[in-house]
Amino acid sequence: MDCQACIDSLTAFLDDELSAPEKEVLQTHLTQCRPCRQEHESLLDSYQWVDQLTDLEMDSTGWTRIHSEITHLAPGKPAWVSPFQFLFGSRWIPVAAGTLGVAILSFFFLAGPKAEMQDEFQVYLEQREQMVIRRPPPSPLEGIREITTDLPNPFTVSYDSSQSNPFTQE
Amino acid sequence: MPSHLVLLILLLSPHTAAFSQNWSQVRGSAERQHEMVMMLIRNGDFGRVLETSRQIFSLKFPASQEHLLVQEGRILSEALAHHQQFQIAQGLLDQALRAVRSNPSKIDLFKEKAYLFTRQGRDKEAMEFFERAMELEKSSP
Ligand SMILES: [Zn+2]
Numbered sequence: 340m341d342c343q344a345c346i347d348s349l350t351a352f353l354d355d356e357l358s359a360p361e362k363e364v365l366q367t368h369l370t371q372c373r374p375c376r377q378e379h380e381s382l383l384d385s386y387q388w389v390d391q392l393t394d395l396e397m398d399s400t401g402w403t404r405i406h407s408e409i410t411h412l413a414p415g416k417p418a419w420v421s422p423f424q425f426l427f428g429s430r431w432i433p434v435a436a437g438t439l440g441v442a443i444l445s446f447f448f449l450a451g452p453k454a455e456m457q458d459e460f461q462v463y464l465e466q467r468e469q470m471v472i473r474r475p476p477p478s479p480l481e482g483i484r485e486i487t488t489d490l491p492n493p494f495t496v497s498y499d500s501s502q503s504n505p506f507t508q509e
Numbered sequence: 510m511p512s513h514l515v516l517l518i519l520l521l522s523p524h525t526a527a528f529s530q531n532w533s534q535v536r537g538s539a540e541r542q543h544e545m546v547m548m549l550i551r552n553g554d555f556g557r558v559l560e561t562s563r564q565i566f567s568l569k570f571p572a573s574q575e576h577l578l579v580q581e582g583r584i585l586s587e588a589l590a591h592h593q594q595f596q597i598a599q600g601l602l603d604q605a606l607r608a609v610r611s612n613p614s615k616i617d618l619f620k621e622k623a624y625l626f627t628r629q630g631r632d633k634e635a636m637e638f639f640e641r642a643m644e645l646e647k648s649s650p
């Protein structure tokens with residue numbers, strides 16, 4: 340099992356939706372692969388956390404308190420209503436705060452590694468450009484060669500580097 | 510000679526000779542097939558490229574020779590990209606990806622797909638494939 344397949348079936352595993360053989364393969368992979376094990380553990384943590392949440396129950400006095408607070412607030416409305424409040428009520432404050440929070444968090448958690456990855460990719464692209472597949476440039480007498488004659492056959496027996504077709508035998 | 514005995518002799522005979530003969534056949538087929546694909550590209554007959562290249566990538570390559578399939582992917586996709594046949598070049602790299610088993614080969618081919626997407630100006634897909642290569646690189650010991 341490769342890591343992608345493992346990660347893909349982790350939620351099914353935690354939901355107990357895998358067949359016995361699938362479970363066995365996945366568990367074997369988890370014992371051997373640290374990154375996947377860590378992914379599994381962090382998923383397991385969040386599952387347990389969500390489980391705990393469902394245990395929280397509001398008692399009846401709580402609901403009465405909320406109700407009375409809402410009805411108390413109603414008459415004390417300010418005379419002037421801001422356009423935001425008019426459009427969204429006071430709900431826009433937590434919504435905006437939440438959005439801002441998510442934006443900041445994603446900046447730190449995503450932009451950092453993303454930028455790093457971008458840099459690595461640029462380095463790779465430069466290396467790849469240097470990786471010459473083609474044969475040496477033609478002499479002026481030869482003129483311009485078509486790319487297909489310029490590229491090597493990798494299957495040739497004499498093929499010993501990235502310079503020629505490896506499948507050709509001479 | 511009883512057939513059992515023939516079978517026994519066959520089983521005990523060294524496998525290396527059979528293997529190298531087999532490999533030289535595979536290599537020879539790949540070599541011819543490569544020239545056919547190159548000819549199709551040269552003639553602008555792009556519609557037949559993938560069905561012809563599939564025969565290279567479905568050959569049984571020994572693990573020690575798998576790097577040749579990666580190299581073949583690079584060379585053929587380079588030739589196709591030169592003729593602006595990016596879609597076919599990507600399809601060809603997908604064939605190569607299905608043919609290889611080792612993670613280093615897959616990593617190289619993912620990076621090659623990323624490189625090709627960059628040349629197409631499709632930077633988002635390019636990053637996606639580069640990320641897949643990096644993930645695989647980190648996860649394989
Ligand atoms: Zn793994």
